[in-house]
Amino acid sequence: MKPMRIALLIFLCLLCSLASAQSYSIRIEYNSNLRAANSLSARIVTTAQSGATLQVIGKTGRWLKISRNGREVWMAAWVSHSRVTGSAAASDVDNCCFVNRQCISDQEWVAGYWAYQNNECPVSPGAPNQTAPPAQASQPATVNNCCYIDRRCNSEQDWVNGYFAYQNQQCLMPGQFGNAHGVMVIGGKGFISQMEDALDLLRRRAPQWYNYTVSGLARIVQRLESDVPGMDVGTRTFYLDYTDHYPQGYTAWQHISNTAAMLTHEACHQHRADLGLEPGGYPGEKACLAIQIETLKAINAPRFWIDSYQDTLDNIDDPARQWWARAHY
Secondary structure (H helix, E strand, O other), X not given: OHHHHHHHHHHHHHHHHHHHHHOEEEEEOOOEEEEXXXXXXXXXXXXXXXXXXXXXXXXXXXXXXXXXXXXXXXXEOOOOEEEOOOOOOHHHOOOHHHOOOOOOOHHHHHHHHHHHHOOOOOOOOOOOOOOOOOOOOOOOOOOOOHHHOOOOOOOHHHHHHHHHXXXXXXXXXXXXXXXHHOOEEEOOHHHHHHHHHHHXXXXXXXXXXXXXXXXXXXXXXXXXXXXXXXXXXXXXXXXXXXXXXXXXXXXXXXXXHHHHHHHHHHHHHHHHHHOOOOOOHHHHHHHHHHXXXXXXXXXXXXXXXXXXXXXXXXXXXXXHHOHHHOOOO
16 A cells, blocks of 8 residues: 555656646736637736736647636737746747737737748748838838828727837738738738739729728738637728638639628628627628628629528528527627
């Protein structure tokens, strides 16, 4: 019996030692949201102030589990921080925000992630940050904020983010990665190309719905695992699932025409919010579905798309057709 107890004690000591080894401290560089779960859609429990030291007790995917005031919370691993003990593993670097740019908002970190995937960081991971080059000569001397160039800024925080983005040369100029339409497109190169094609189609065949769409959407973002799909009317951002291949049996034209009308549908939710109307739910989806059908007709989309969405609209009172009641946006 005694040997078994000794073995158990040794096992427990090793377990405690392992847990202690996995725990380390970090110091954050900016105010950072600490959430109830490892998702950008999770409730914000508290905000840690710039310079605070946090105790990391675990990691799941790209999220750090933090012990804070006697409770467990989560912080995105891509938030700018440095280790107080130990050093970050090279394998943790998957974002240009670790390499060459200053990122503050969740949106900037998402953009940094996709820039890294597309090999768009000017320096390699681990290299010291380079001094940002002078502002674009094509811009007037008074322009010192991306809010004048590639984004719609409403809040004070939007303008702060736009200022730092400009200093780090993160403004997207016309013709660069989806900004030819005044809408920032963030994601893989295939995703960006598809959104460009869809917006080009709207502009050529349905100028009225094109203007309606680009005035409603500020950003179209390829959805990451932690993003909530659908339209975020607070930031005018549409988070969209995407694969690099067209669905089996669909031609490029069939797929692009459907994507174009889908963008107009999402812009409808934003316009309703701007007017003080309920953006989603039964009234929002019914109104935006009708606009989606009108867009499909205007661009002369394949008839099966029009018939399919018309059938959904005609039967929208059927609970089995009410997709918004089953999905979390």
